Amino acid sequence: MITVLTGDNSFEINRALGELTDNSNQLVENYDGETLTLEQAADIFSGISFFGDGRTVIIRSLSSNGLVWAKLTDFLNRHHGDTTVILIEPKLDKRTSTYKELKSAGAIREFHQWTARDDAAALQWLAARLADEQIEISSRDVRYLLERVGRDQWALARAVEKLALIGRVDQAVIDEQIEASADYNIFQLLELALLGKAQAVEEELRSMRLSQDPFALMALIGSQVVQLLAVASATKSDHPAQDFSIHPYVVGKMERLSRNVDSAVIRRAVRIIADTDYRLKSSVDDPWLAIELALRKISRK
Structure with a gap:
């Protein structure tokens, strides 16, 4: 055989x-x-x-x-x-x-990695793993855990193992105990910049310098700001979660963010990130400094 x-x-x-x-x-x-x-x-x-x-x-x-x-x-x-x-x-x-x-x-x-189209299966799998470990957690917080960790099953399994030592879990416990995925952290970073919170952006970047590759970070920022523009520009008949393979919970967060940020600000952010990405690929600029300057520009609105 x-x-x-x-x-x-x-x-x-x-x-x-x-x-x-x-x-x-x-x-x-x-x-x-x-x-x-x-x-x-x-x-x-x-x-x-x-x-x-x-x-x-x-x-x-x-x-x-x-x-x-x-x-x-x-x-x-x-x-x-x-x-x-x-x-x-x-x-x-x-x-x-x-x-x-x-x-x-x-x-x-x-066997393929989960995408946005597999979120129902991912939630079912995660809920079953949590139940097997007799972890007390609401269905809302199961969704939040998936949003924070992402669709990587290895990372989700490690999160479940860690939470099993605690037993009763809520969002505060998840935030304290479970490391967020790069996508989740980068959305937080982009959100802070778009809301004009420059000091918080600098603090987040200072932390990211310890564990992130700047070029990979720049690529993810670019991807997320384009996704945000797609969500902000979507009509009722559009389906950005499926069209752009964006996690539905992230789409929800992007929709909430887009209601608080003018579309012109988002389009300007796309241009700033695109220009920064081009310069990083065609020059010897310090990548971290370039990212910091780009996010400062965005936060100034």
Whole structure:
């Protein structure tokens, strides 16, 4: 039997791998697919079929090994036996004949990171994890926790583990105990600037210098200010959450912010951030100083 676990959601891939191996009495062998030789592959796949039991072999990133990957279907078609092979592949080229063979055999299981379209599933999953740990929390605060942490399941799982030590949880506890995602912090930063709170902006930036990459920060600020403009400009028939993959709770916060900030101020902020981003990409300016100056300009209105 062969199973391919693929996608950018390493949490779900890890969970699926555990399901396949934890309850097995088979000997488990691990291989680095990038360095696997044809001789090693022949030994591993000798006796393989799409159905069967025996030893379990886990191979990571075999598709990066073009020589062996191209021969994989030959191994599968020639050999029969009791070896279970699990391939872990973060990304697969769907154009290859090997991928098409595995897909047609039903061997591929795909796991993708959650997006805005998966928020209902994310809330259900998070609520179940919290309940499993017997954490007392309102449905409103479950939503707030998801908003603060984001859709990364590893980060959400770590948050649940931390909150399990407390037992009873509300928004104040979440704020005190759970680190906010970069997206959440950057929205707070942008909100402070648009509301003209220059001193608070400087304090936030001082904290961010300790843990953030300035170029990544600039990219996220640019993304969020454009999203804010989209939300502020949306009509009743528009759906910015779906169109721009924005978390619905963030859309709600952006809508509330846009009611307190003139649209001309938001458009001006977009121009300031775009100009700053261009200068950072085409000069040797101090990135932190450039970001600080841009946010100061925005906060002056």
